[in-house]
Amino acid sequence: MPWKVLIVEDSRASRELIAATIEAIDGVRAFCTGSGFEALKLLPRHRFDLIITDINMPDINGLELINFVKKNPNYRDTPLIVITTEGREQDRQKGLALGAAEYLIKPFEPEQIAELTRRYLRIA
Amino acid sequence: MPRFEELLEDFFYRPEEDVGALFDAGGIIEAPAAAAVEESPEEYLAFRLADETYAVRIGVVREIVKVPPLTEVPRSSAELLGVINLRGEVLPVYDLKLRLRLSTVPAPIAGPDANLAALPKSARILIVHDPEGDAGVLVDAVLEVVKLRPSTLEAPPRAVSGGDRSPITGIGRRREQLFILLDLAQALP
Amino acid sequence: MSTPSKGLSEFVAEATEILDTLAQDLLTLDERRGEDVDPDLLNGIFRAAHSLKGLAGMFGQDRVAQLAHRSEDLLDRLRLGKVELGPAALDGLIATIDVFQALLAESARGEASPEVTQRSQALADHLLRLAEGAPRAPEDPLAGIGLDPGVRAVLTEYEEHRLRENLKKGLSLWKVRAAFDLSDFDQRLQEVNAKLKPLGEVISTLPSAEPGAGTGIAFDLLFGTRRSEDELRAAVAAMPVALQRIAQAAPPSTASAPPPQGEAAAAPARPERRKRKRGTSRATGTPPIPERSGPAEPALEAAEPTLPAVDEESAALAPVTPLPTRTPPVTPKPELDASLRSLTQTVRVDIRRLDALMNAVGELLLTRANLQRLAETARMGGVHAISKLWAQELHRETRQLERKLDELQKGILDVRMVPLGQVFDKLARLVRRIARSAGKEIDFVITGGEVELDKLIVEELSDPLMHIIRNAIDHGVEPPEVRVQNGKPRRATIALRALQQGNHVVIEIQDDGPGIDLARVREVAIARGLITAVQADEMSVRELQNLIFLPGFSTARSVSQLSGRGVGLDVVKTNIANLSGIIDLHSTPGQGTLLSITLPLTLAIIRALVVSVSGRTYAVPLNSVLEILSVESSEIRTIERREVVTLRGQTLPFVRLCRLFGLPEVPLKRHYVVVVGLAQERLGIAVDELVGQQDIVTKPLGGRLQHVRGISGATDLGNRRTVLVLDVGALVEEVLAPERRADFI
The missing domain is CATH 3.30.565.10 (Histidine kinase-like ATPase, C-terminal domain)
Structure with a gap:
């Protein structure tokens, strides 16, 4: 069974870059979506091992997604990495307060996300 | 009850006819009473399997089609009756009765030995939405659209549900009538 | 090392698309100067700049990325209300469109002229200064209302800002709870949104964290409106929603309600300005900003209420903060890539549309096959007495149809490449x-x-x-x-x-x-x-x-x-x-x-051999069929419990499809053997009958049936008969290397 990672990020370019980066880690399969709604639909269908989410999205925002995941007994153990934009200190703190395990500030180096992915999937 | 039947008739897919828009209209039955704002009843499609009445959320049903001869898929499980080509889309059709242990032999509707006449005249295939891929399920008859209030639903009796992956999610009741509520995502293999 | 031109044309195509949206929205904003800014519009523009930045970064287009980055920064501050959306900011943003276009035009040609680079740099600097305009006084009307801290915890900075704006204007704030089924909640939410949007602003859509019953999901919409409770209730009467008021509509507080005087005072100057910008800048393609030396602009932004009513020129004399004046005057290059023609000849098409077309062609191919048969029968004198001339004409027309259909098929295949x-x-x-x-x-x-x-x-x-x-x-x-x-x-x-x-x-x-x-x-x-x-x-x-x-x-x-x-x-x-x-x-x-x-080259349309086994029909892609033999049962021999036949002195592995698929076997004296080959491997597949050849459109079994062994898809042979298409590669693999697979399935 591959590790399943959900990537929620509305910019196609970043989404693909993140997906390519973490799929370069063997055994990792990325599920991408640009919409929070779509993410809500995917959650009950897969057991994700990690969720990486942006804050700003067109339908529901990333904080709401974190809250949803962390309050729900079915998903609350899934580690969550939140991606925030430079200078959005407030959003970042809220994300961590809601239970995100880690945050990344855009723009970030692909290595950083690969590093975090390995850490939270416990890949040596 | 003739009204329900009329409305249901509109659901049925006839070749050369697109019914995709039917579900979008949303007006399958009259609007809820004004008092029901706090708890709106949910709509289920009731159907018959063997002698039991089952129901699924109407939202999962994409369309209802008459039973055509299916194409067998070699070396597949017995529950997979075959595939149906629905306007260019190839979809699997499953035998719910096998899954629910209401029967031990698959319905004879695929391959050269298919005998559609052995099915009740009312038999239909429900095409349902599913994230793993849409699919068809064979039912003995489509009965009606029922509205059930979430608070009136009962948990399935232990003996019925059997295990935590049971597709039976509860029992709906309308006066004397029982509806066994199915989660098709669980019921499909 | 790579093929930059291909990647680049993809970049230009996508960037142009984003830029088109950006330009359209900016112009809408421009037309509504002086009106209340639609926050969704502004947010949309922000997102477009954001996407453009990401895209350019991905393709290493630094000039575009840098300008987009500055635009995004400014837009971000605008949408958060940290900088006010005044004429200077709007002009600055509108100026980016021409510059982006010039940059993209150069990218498409693989050039980077110093003029355009300079122009872009100057504009980027200008945007930076605009973004650094003095912040507005902070105040927090949110503190006073009964907003659940749990709700506040999930609002982004931007959403909080919108909430404040609504409160400042004295609007009522409602929590609209809506519960739906998981399967279609997005559509249903859209319906609710469509009802609410004309009445006010949907500030946030919060999925309820409480696990719903079964497959349900509930949402809380934060909604700000001026309308009365009755109006609101009437609008959503038919919807499965519950309303709860969070904040009462109140007369606007004196602290925040009146617009800043500077803005009010500047208002009379606007119509004239707009005319000028439209008349000159747009038509000639000259960027409006560099003409009027950059540093002047932020002054208007930064000059808060104390600034008296002035025209732009005098505003320019009163910069609040001393700004460097070394902005290089950008030489206005007339008609510099200002053409309205789009830079790309590409059309982006959803692959599903092409699939639909392909399906249609597939059906046409079936019709063609039937027609051919009819024409042939007619020509050979057939069963009906018809004039020879008519039969010939039918035959000719059929051939013509055939040729055109081939072209159509080829055309669609081409488009998919x-x-x-x-x-x-x-x-x-x-x-x-x-x-x-x-x-x-x-x-x-x-x-x-x-x-x-x-x-x-x-x-x-x-x-x-x-x-x-x-x-x-x-x-x-x-x-x-x-x-x-x-x-x-x-x-x-x-x-x-x-x-x-x-x-x-x-x-x-x-x-x-x-x-x-x-x-x-x-x-x-x-x-x-x-x-x-x-x-x-x-x-x-x-x-x-x-x-x-x-x-x-x-x-x-x-x-x-x-x-x-x-x-x-x-x-x-x-x-x-x-x-x-x-x-x-x-x-x-x-x-x-x-x-x-x-x-x-393509999986879409292939020629197939139609065969039958035990009363079932299957299609075999012809590109993997080497030849067809007829073999007597007596010619089949066994080596190590595997059946083989001898073909031109060579041993050919042989498999009966009916046995492989576990179908009831029909006793036969003579088998048809379809010899298939992949790379160096050969395999004879025995079938009962050969039905014919046909062009088929293979449809993947998809979804739940992706992994059916030995089957690559299904196709329609006409008469609504669906048959399965054999996956020759998988069958060869399965038969020739059983020991390799046995333990692993």
Whole structure:
């Protein structure tokens, strides 16, 4: 069974870059979506091992997604990495307060996300 | 009850006819009473399997089609009756009765030995939405659209549900009538 | 190293699209000068700039990325209310459109002129200064209302800002709770939104964290409106929603309600300005900003209420903060790429639309086949008495239809073709990173990125290719020190090539590493019980090499970070087989390994042989059929419990499809044997009857049936009869290598 990672990020370019980066880690399969709604639909269908989410999205925002995941007994153990934009200190703190395990500030180096992915999937 | 039947008739897919828009209209039955704002009843499609009445959320049903001869898929499980080509889309059709242990032999509707006449005249295939891929399920008859209030639903009796992956999610009741509520995502293999 | 032009044209196409949206929205904003700004509109513009930045960054288009970055920063501050959206900011943003267009035009030509660079730089600096305009006084009306802290915790800074704005204007705030089924909640929410939007602003859509009953999900919409409770209730009467008031509409507080005086005072000047901007800047394509020296603009922004009513010129004399005046005056280059013609000739089409067209062509092909039959019958005198002349005419017209249909089919297939460079470029970006973490020094050489394949195939190829290349980096090439010791160049080379051969495309991945260690492969395969020592002794070099494609095989002595947990080449092989492709391997000790993948150009329309077995009908793709034999039962012999027939002195493995598929067997004296071949492998497949040949459109079984063994899809033969299409590659594999698979399924 591959590790399943959900990537929620509305910019196609970043989404693909993140997906390519973490799929370069063997055994990792990325599920991408640009919409929070779509993410809500995917959650009950897969057991994700990690969720990486942006804050700003067109339908529901990333904080709401974190809250949803962390309050729900079915998903609350899934580690969550939140991606925030430079200078959005407030959003970042809220994300961590809601239970995100880690945050990344855009723009970030692909290595950083690969590093975090390995850490939270416990890949040596 | 003739009204329900009329409305249901509109659901049925006839070749050369697109019914995709039917579900979008949303007006399958009259609007809820004004008092029901706090708890709106949910709509289920009731159907018959063997002698039991089952129901699924109407939202999962994409369309209802008459039973055509299916194409067998070699070396597949017995529950997979075959595939149906629905306007260019190839979809699997499953035998719910096998899954629910209401029967031990698959319905004879695929391959050269298919005998559609052995099915009740009312038999239909429900095409349902599913994230793993849409699919068809064979039912003995489509009965009606029922509205059930979430608070009136009962948990399935232990003996019925059997295990935590049971597709039976509860029992709906309308006066004397029982509806066994199915989660098709669980019921499909 | 790569095919920049392909990637670049993709960039230009997508950037142009974003820019079109950006421009349209900015112009809408411009037309509504002086009105209340629609927050969604502003937010949309922000998002467009954001996407443009990301896209440009991904393609290394630094000039576009930098300008987009500045625009995004400014827009961000505007939408958060940190900087006020005044005429200067709007003009600055509108000026970016022309500059972006000029930049993209140069990108498309592969140029970067100093003039445009300078112009873009000047504008970027200008935007930066606009964004740094004095912040508005902070105040927090949110504190006073009964907003659940849990709700507040999930609002983004932007949403909080919108909430404040609504409160400041004295609007009522409502929590609208809506519960839906998980299967279609997005549509239903849209319906609710459509009802609410005309009455006010939906500030946030919060999914309720309480697990709903069964497959349900509830949302809380934060909604700000001026309308009365009755109006609101009436609007959503038919919807499954519950309303709760969070904040009461109140008369606007004196502190915040009146617009800043500066803005009010500046208002009369606007119509004139707008006219000027429209009349000159737009029409001539001259950027409005650089004309009026940059530093003046932020002054208007920064000058808060104290500034008296002034026209722009006097505003320019009163900068609040001293600003450097070294902004280079940008030479207005007349008609500089100001053409309204779009830069790209490309149309982006959803692949599903093409699939739909393809389906239509498939149906037409069926009709054509029927028509041909009719025409033929008529021509041969047939059963009906019809005039010879008429029959000839029918025949002629049918031929004509046939030709046109062929063109149509070819045209649609053509449209679906995309260059492999799309995948290759992505791989190139990854190689460097992977190589670095593996401690390898690698030159990655790409050729043939312009070779085209069906879009579907290209999409499906990226994963297997990534896997293969990762393997090549990880196991295929030696670390630099070892290479030097072995007298090889320090840097290893991995080549990725594509070339078209007739109806196929061959993709090769070659490394100059040590090659495959056959002794080691043999050892591992035996140790893992994949083969016995006896079997190994009988195997050819090629067969031994191909053992690495077996499930569970991995020669890596240590589990490295890259190849992880041994998800092996077997997965790659399966993926390629799903595309009707063949994968093959050649390795020379000490010199390297060559892996080649042969793929059909398209999966969409193929010619098929229609056969029948035990009353069932199947289609066999003709491109893998070598010949058809008729074989007497007595000619079938058995070697090691496997059936074979002799073909021109050679032994041909033979399988009865009915037995393979577990169908009831019809006793026959004579079998038709369809001889299929893939690479060097040959297999005879016995069937009961040959029905004919036909063009078919294979539809994938998709969804839940992706992994049915030996079947690649389904097709319609007319008369609404659906038949399955055999996956020849999988059948060959299954029959010829049963011992390889037996334990792993």
